[in-house]
Amino acid sequence: MKHSLKLSKITKEIGPISHLYLPNGIYKENIVQNLQQILEKLKASNPSLDPTNKKNSEIKPVVFKCDECQDKGWLTYTVPIWHENFGDLIVCPSCKKSAHNPEIIQKRIEYSNLEAMSHLTFENIQSKGNLEGKDNVEKFREALKVSKKYAKNPSGWLTIQGPNGSGKTYLAAAIGNQCIQNGESVLFMFLPDLLDRFRSVFQNPETFLYDDLLDQIRNYPVLILDGISKTSNSTWASEKILQILNHRNIKNLPTVITTSENISNLDPYLQSRLKSNNTNQLINTGNLKNTYFLQNNNFGQIPKSFKNFSFENFKVSGAQGSAAPQSVVSNLTGSLKTAKEFVSEPKDTWLCFWSDNTTGVGKTHLAVAIGNELL
Structure with missing residues (x-):
């Protein structure tokens, strides 16, 4: 009885002790006593675990500009795993209020993968595009107009289709940079780089949890995927892409896609998503068959x-x-x-x-x- 009372006191101080270990209170009391000894040994073998260690007291804590999101720019819902919003990302309201703070903007640029393309903005773009020919100039100007409107209020999907060198990536990067300036969190990924990242994490799970990476990408507030192509993807790669895009389509998350292929050549499921509702827009940056050289100088014919x-x-x-x-x-x-x-x-x-x-x-x-x- 004496041991049982003593065990009860210990339990109240440190919390419940599992009943899965040993059947009687005497041994459980010993387990608690041994745990204290283990902790003391750990402190002796690893001084960094001891808060009274002088060196540890000299370590300066990390100071964040935003304590709410720790400078990430987004937050997640604190809900059970079965809740529909579990894993979703939302823009940090505190950061959005200080959207024009240069330090906050720089953090978002670093997270976005757009640091090397931060100069690609709507202010610097040539309104006539890169392809010659009246039809191409008109198409690009319309694509530019739609892209600017989308960047002001990103909603639904925007697919930018056109031949290589027609300005698709420029428009996509300009959208991303404008969204960042407006306080949005953006992730820009060139598709082959994204697939390489997946393979690397899958092969080296100790560096980063594969499921965590997948959840982050498919729930990012604004996602830009550059260079989607059916013919260059394996079955495994196609499945990963469709997992991401299907989730974003269901959640109606802002997504920008660029492709040099005809939409009819893409995966049938992806085609259906691109044409599924009024929130998904498709713009074209031009056609090589309409270029000035092909029309007038027989260039390339x-x-x-x-x-x-x-x-x-x-x-x-x-x-x-x-x-x-x-x-x-x-x-x-x-x-x-x-x-x-x-x-x-x-x-x-x-x-x-x-x-x-x-x-x-x-x-x-x-x-x-x-x-x-x-x-």
């Missing part, structure tokens, strides 16, 4: 003398005809197959036809045939 070069009339025997050795026939047959595969599913890679100081073996024929097929 296939010469008329090459128009008949096709896969159908390509000779796998080359210039040697029936006298070609089997090695040549085999090599050219493989080259023809590769060229056809390249056309059926173009990738973000280069295809080079090479021969050792030999002309008339079909390099130009295959290259032009690819061009004829794609045009």
